[in-house]
Amino acid sequence: MASLREARLDRGWSQSAAVSRLRELADAGRVAVASAASLKTQLSRWENGTVPEEPYRTLLAELYGRDLADLGIDVTPHWERGHEIPALLVEIRDELRAIRELLQERPDDRAPARNGSGRAR
Numbered sequence: 001m002a003s004l005r006e007a008r009l010d011r012g013w014s015q016s017a018a019v020s021r022l023r024e025l026a027d028a029g030r031v032a033v034a035s036a037a038s039l040k041t042q043l044s045r046w047e048n049g050t051v052p053e054e055p056y057r058t059l060l061a062e063l064y065g066r067d068l069a070d071l072g073i074d075v076t077p078h079w080e081r082g083h084e085i086p087a088l089l090v091e092i093r094d095e096l097r098a099i100r101e102l103l104q105e106r107p108d109d110r111a112p113a114r115n116g117s118g119r120a121r
Helices: 004-010 015-028 036-047 056-064 087-105
Strands: none
Touching: 004 036, 004 056, 015 036, 015 056, 036 056
C-alpha cells in the first residue's frame, strides 16, 4: 500500500503539478472543485491523513491510477474502525469488566446479617 504522497512522488510531481492535473481531470469531467490554492492546501492535508470527501476521492484515484486503499485512504466509517480506540480506553474497558465479574462472584456484603431465628439483626 502506498500513500498519496508516495503516489505523487512516484510520478515526479510537486504538489502544484498534482493540483494542476487534478483540476484538469475535474474540468474534463465537469466536476466542480476548489481553487488551485485551496486544493494545494487540501492535498497537503490529505497527504497527512485527512480523508478527502467526494468528488476528490474519485479524482485522486483516477489521477494516480490506483484504488483508494492503495493510496492509503480509509473510507471505512468511524464506527467500524475498532483499531482507532485508544489503548487506554480498551484497558479501562477490560478492567471494568474484570471488576464487574468479581462483584458478581462475591456474596452481597450489603445484605443484612441474619441471626439464628432467620431475622435480621
